[in-house]
Amino acid sequence: MEPAIEVRDLVVERGRRRVLHSLSCSIPRGSVTGLLGPSGSGKTTLMRAIVGVQVVKSGTVTVLGMLAGSAPLRGMIGYLTQAPSVYADLTVRENARYFASLYKDVTSADADAAVADVGLADAAGQLVGDLSGGQRARASLACALVARPTVLILDEPTVGQDPVLRDDLWRRFRAMAAQGTTVLVSSHVMDEASRCDRLLLIREGRLIADDAPDAILAGTGTADLEAAFLHLIRAEQVVS
Numbered sequence: 280m281e282p283a284i285e286v287r288d289l290v291v292e293r294g295r296r297r298v299l300h301s302l303s304c305s306i307p308r309g310s311v312t313g314l315l316g317p318s319g320s321g322k323t324t325l326m327r328a329i330v331g332v333q334v335v336k337s338g339t340v341t342v343l344g345m346l347a348g349s350a351p352l353r354g355m356i357g358y359l360t361q362a363p364s365v366y367a368d369l370t371v372r373e374n375a376r377y378f379a380s381l382y383k384d385v386t387s388a389d390a391d392a393a394v395a396d397v398g399l400a401d402a403a404g405q406l407v408g409d410l411s412g413g414q415r416a417r418a419s420l421a422c423a424l425v426a427r428p429t430v431l432i433l434d435e436p437t438v439g440q441d442p443v444l445r446d447d448l449w450r451r452f453r454a455m456a457a458q459g460t461t462v463l464v465s466s467h468v469m470d471e472a473s474r475c476d477r478l479l480l481i482r483e484g485r486l487i488a489d490d491a492p493d494a495i496l497a498g499t500g501t502a503d504l505e506a507a508f509l510h511l512i513r514a515e516q517v518v519s
Contacts, residue, residue, distance in 0.1 A: 281344060283308040283430055283461035284329055289338035291324050291484075298324045299484045301338070306463060306477070311456045313475035314465040315508070321484040322465040323361065326432050329463070330358045342430060354382055357428030361435055363415040364422070367408035371399050371418045374407060378422040385426050393421040396451060398444055413439040420448075431455065433464045437471065449474050469505040480508055487511045 284306035291299040299321050306312045314322050327333035328340050331348020340347040343355060365374045375390035394403050397417040402410065407418050420436055433452075437445045449471070452462050456476070464475070472478055473492050480488035480495070488495050488511055492504060499507040 281308075282306055283310075283343060284463070285339075285341045286325070286329070287339045289325070289328060289340060290336040291321075291328060291333060292336050293324075297484065299328075302481075302484070302486050303338075304479055304486055304489050306461060306479075308461050309456055309459045310476040311452055311462045311464065311474065312477045312479060313472050314463060314479045314481065315467065315469065315472055316481035317467055320481045322467075322481060323434055324484075325481070326358075326434055326463065326465060330356060330432055354426060355429040357423040357426065357431045359416075359420050359423040359431075359433045359436055361438075363407075363412075363419045365407050365415065365418045368406065370404050370406055371410070371414075371421070372403040374418055375421050375425055379425045382426045389427070390421075390425050393424045394418075396424060397421045398447060411439075413441070413444075416440070417444075428460065430461045431463070433462065435465055435467070437466065437468070445471075469503070469508060472504040478504075480511060482512060482515070485515075487515055 282305040286302060286304045289299050289302045316322055324333060328335055329342060329347055342352055345352055371394055372391065375394050376387050379385040379387060379390040394400060397420050399414065399417050399421060402414060407415055410418065416439060437448055452464065456462050475492060477491055478488065478495060479486060495507050499510040501507040501510055
């Protein structure tokens with residue numbers, strides 16, 4: 280089966296600094312893939328390139344067989360940015376229904392269901408400006424989910440959430456993948472890595488691992504993924 284996302288020799292520069300160095304990876308359809316690495320490693324830049332909003336120097340990114348940023352993809356990709364992308368002067372419900380109105384065949388009922396799916400049903404009538412940071416992030420997530428996207432790009436969706444809600448959100452991501460959605464989730468929290476089908480470990484704009492969690496553990500001879508990541512970093516330093 281053709282992968283949902285294909286990145287080939289991607290180079291991105293900002294100013295005079297190279298952010299991504301000839302990065303290549305392939306993301307299977309209907310999977311939960313974790314993109315992990317320290318802050319500043321290039322995770323958000325890679326996600327922006329996949330969504331089609333990042334200027335690239337060279338290389339290609341295809342999503343569902345189309346070049347990233349192609350017009351037909353706009354209704355097929357859900358994107359949650361790190362900073363909440365909702366209107367502070369609207370309620371949670373109004374935000375979700377507004378984003379629903381941008382898509383054909385997406386209803387107010389779909390918007391309300393998305394709000395409930397992220398655990399905000401009780402806060403649906405509150406202004407986003409009155410919510411906590413974690414609640415604002417969930418309101419943004421509801422807007423990303425509202426159109427039932429084929430590909431869902433999530434940039435650190437669980438930051439600021441309590442452990443119970445984090446678990447609920449991950450269950451939701453897994454359920455979506457089981458129904459055929461391709462989910463790419465970035466995080467710098469290694470304990471979330473084990474929830475993924477596949478991991479992309481990135482450091483300083485270079486991919487240092489691309490495999491299933493169990494395979495990464497076996498390949499590094501470590502007992503947990505944080506230790507595996509450190510092992511890979513040290514091995515890379517020795518080579519360089």
